Every structure is written in C-alpha cells, then in structure tokens.
Amino acid sequence: MLDDRFFPLKGLRPLRVLPKPVEVPVLSVVPDGPPIRFTWGETSYRIERVWGPERIETGWWRNRDVSRDYYRIATDQGNRFWLFRRRTDGRWFVHGCFD
Numbered sequence: 350m351l352d353d354r355f356f357p358l359k360g361l362r363p364l365r366v367l368p369k370p371v372e373v374p375v376l377s378v379v380p381d382g383p384p385i386r387f388t389w390g391e392t393s394y395r396i397e398r399v400w401g402p403e404r405i406e407t408g409w410w411r412n413r414d415v416s417r418d419y420y421r422i423a424t425d426q427g428n429r430f431w432l433f434r435r436r437t438d439g440r441w442f443v444h445g446c447f448d
Contacts (some may be wrong), residue, residue, distance in 0.1 A: 361421065363431045363445030370433070373447035380439065383420055384432060389443055394430075400421040401433070419444070 372410070376386040383399040402418035418438040423429050429447035 361447075363429075363447045365447075366445040367443065368430075370438055370444045372392075372442050373432070375432070375434075375441040383432075384422065384441065387432065387441065394424040394426070394428060396422050397425045405433075421447070 365433070370424065371389065373387045373389050375384045377384050383401065384396055386395050388394070399418035399420055399422050403420075405417050405419055407413060407415040414437075417433040418436060419431060419433045421429070422432055430443055431445035431447065433442055433444055435442065
C-alpha cells in the first residue's frame with residue numbers, strides 16, 4: 350500500500366502531461382465507478398490505489414463544453430498515472446504520468 354504522504358489526495362498534478370490525451374480501455378466494477386485495470390499500448394496495468402474523482406468542467410460560455418472526472422491512480426507495479434473519464438460518453442483517457 351502506498352503512503353499518502355508521498356502521493357497526497359488534493360492539489361497534485363502530474364509531472365508530465367501528454368500533449369493529447371490517449372484513449373485507453375478501462376475495466377471498472379460499475380459503469381461510472383473508479384478504474385481497476387487499464388491497458389496502454391501493449392501493457393496492462395492493475396490498479397492498486399485510486400484517488401478521486403476530481404471533476405473538471407468548463408463553463409458553457411466558452412463554447413466548448415468539457416466535463417471530466419479525473420483520477421490519480423497507482424498500479425501494482427508502482428506506476429502513477431492521471432486518468433480521466435469523459436462524462437459525455439464514458440470513454441477513458443490517460444492524460445499524464447507522475448513519474
């Protein structure tokens with residue numbers, strides 16, 4: 350189990366944000382629930398810890414609605430990622446890496 354002192358719940362953003370989020374297949378226990386496994390490229394990751402969701406939305410006045418639920422996740426191999434679920438269609442994306 351990871352110690353929250355080294356990966357706090359609030360206010361943390363990844364060291365590396367991808368130029369464009371990458372869609373990934375995700376397995377969740379319930380449709381709108383947190384992820385338990387995802388595959389990125391040829392690698393499948395089992396998620397050990399999840400923090401979130403943190404909802405990020407833009408205002409309607411910007412003419413481009415964005416509504417995402419972000420999760421900070423740690424895998425059983427020690428990787429840490431920033432994933433989000435797009436609320437409009439439920440698709441998942443990797444948006445950054447903490448390592």
